[in-house]
Amino acid sequence: MHNCIFTGFCVNGECDKACPDYVQSSYLLEKNNISLKSNVFHADPKLLQKYTSIVNASDEKKLITVVANNTNEASELLTYCGICKHWKHSRLHMIVYNLRFSQYLEGIQKSWNTKGMTEEVEYIKIWAETAKLLIISNIDYVNFKEFQCQTLLSLLQNRDANGLSTIIVTPQLTSLAGDGIFFGQLKNMMTNSIQK
Amino acid sequence: MMLYSDKHKIKFTSISENYQVKKSFKGTLSSMHSSVITYVVKHYQGTAKYKEQVVKVINTITYAVYSAEPLPFEWSPQNPFVNMPDIDDDDIKRVLGNIYLTVDAIDWDLKVVEEPDDSVYGVKSTPIKNEPKKNIIEVAKPKFTPVEATSVDYSVKPTDPLDLYLQAPEVPQFDYSKPFMQGVDGADKLVIYTTLPEIPKRQRDISATTDVNKMSDSDLLNLFPNHFIQTRAQAMYEDIGLDRDEQFGNIIPIEGYTREQILKCIIEYPHLYKLARHQSGLQSNTNFPSFYGWIELNGELVPTMDIWDSLEISKQIPRQAEYVKEYLVRKYLLDRDIGNVYFKYPLYGELQPFLTLVMPAEDYIKRGYDPIKIAKQCVISRVAFKQSRNPIIRRLTQNA
DSSP: OTTOTTTTTOOOSOOSTTOHHHHHHHHHHHHTTOOTTSGGGGOOHHHHHHHHHHHHHTTTOSEEEEEOSSHHHHHHHHHHHHHHHHOTTOTTOOOEEEEEHHHHHHHHHHHTTSSSOOHHHHHHHHHHHHOSEEEEEOOTTOEEOHHHHHHHHHHHHHHHHTTOEEEEEESOGGGOEEOSHHHHHHHHHHHHTBOO | OOSSOSSSOEEGGGHHHHOOOOHHHHHHHHHHHHHHHHHHHHHOOOOHHHHHHHHHHHHHHHHHHHTTOOOOTTOOTTSTTTTOOOOOHHHHHHHHGGGOOOGGGEEOOOOOOSSOOGGGGSOOEEEETTEEEEEEESSOOSOOOBSSTTSOOOOSOOOOGGGGOSSOOSSOOEEEEEEEEEEEETTEEEEEEEESSSSOSSGGGOOTTOOGGGOOHHHHHTTSOSSOOOOSOGGGGSOSSSOEETTTEEOOOOTTSOHHHHHHHHHHSOOOOSOBBOOTTOOOSSOOOBSTTEEEETTEEEEHHHHGGGSGGGGTSOSOHHHHHHHHHHHHHHHHHTSOOOOSSOBSSOOOTTSSOOSOHHHHHHTTOOHHHHHHHHHHHHHHHHHHHOHHHHHHHHTO
8 A cells, every 4th residue: 555654564465455454554644644744754763762662651651741842743753653552453443642632622612602513523522532542732822721721631530530541742831821720730730740 | 151250260370270271272371371370479469450460461372372373472471471462352352252361250369479579570680790790681671770789880771672573663664755666556556665764773674675785784783682582482492301502492303404404494594483385376365374284295285283193203392383383394494495395385485594683793603603694694584575475566566
């Protein structure tokens, strides 16, 4: 296949659209918007090693916060490392998901003016709650008021209760905007889970 | 209905004897389960988490044997929690059916060990007396932590056995702008991208697109592991009274060949991975019979187990899958490389020597090999191994 990440290494019996390795890995890449042109496929080896070890650490440590200058690059690479770790036996379940938090909030807020959530937001909600590994990104420009904090905190709490791993990708915590008691709690939680 | 449950428990220490597995797998599983039981008895902690871990290991072993899925070669029943593959529980349940074990289905007839020996969980280095600058690696594992503060700072990590794998790297890297091969077959656009790093840093990085001519001598020397890594089936390293090599383990006698020839074959082919036979005249590319399941006799393929007991060798080695496989492949390789025997049903795909380098360059020198030559051969062998089995290359070249 032209969009399979294993072609150079493959020794499977057949290459076709039914190949389980291809189907499972490409499904996760596609749903997480990672195209083959992405930089994650020729990443800096040191960064790759660092993020692979963070993803491995998320097996034990259920909440990890990664502080990065380029949060888009970091979240995409973490998502790719997560997909590489978990794609096998995923059977087309959204086992690794990159939640773009600001878009998610926007989707929820839009649904307030309609009868209910759109199918797209419903899916995002389900994946965010059930993915074995969730990478939360795009919190850089969120103004964390009560609703935004509560949405994120309750998501983190539910995931923790279900033993699911979450990685939050953030710029320096001092640059996050917000106020209120929940914002303090959120920042504390993130500070305590920062992965050096 | 489940065979074992909280109402019908199986005693943990009797699993190797009484666990109702398929008769054909009883021997192999009994010995593997027994090693795990011995280990757990010595380190039992009694916590729910520990029990879950033990049950997972036992179920995974049973699953691996039932589904003929090899366990990673760096996994050992003597240290069962390390390097055990994480197989989805649903898959295990599906394969094991009513013999799937749960924590509640086991009567944990064990005593909690107060101070578990933590060396079993990782690498422990022990300084040798009078030789303060050397360390002995007792258990091979990526992380290396000197035990005593007085021992030397060991900045070089022991090579991870995963670096020797033939499978794709954990996180595949490639250059999208550099197609190595591409074409259209039917409705499918097929592309092999040049893998990265183009100069492999470890054996596992070598792919169908690697060009050995781009590698310098120093690049080639980087491919050697910095300690001996066991890559044969674990049973081959257990002393069962057969002739042995100190490092490479048991040497199964093969009629017509000397000990030196057999040992050389083991050194040059230390890792036998997913081998299949080529069926001449077979049109389909997907249906290659397992190499070990069949023996070629007078130009005909005969199921191995139909004739195994009539072979002289069956009286000399244990009736275990690992030994049968080892004997069949060694004999084939010796017949092919030294005996120049023609096979109607040869091995499918390339299998050249030094596909895997398992010890430091210095150790190969001691055995009379030129490290640059064999490292170069390693790259050539891996590229040939992958290209000859790559389904995209097959599709594109067959239809060219």
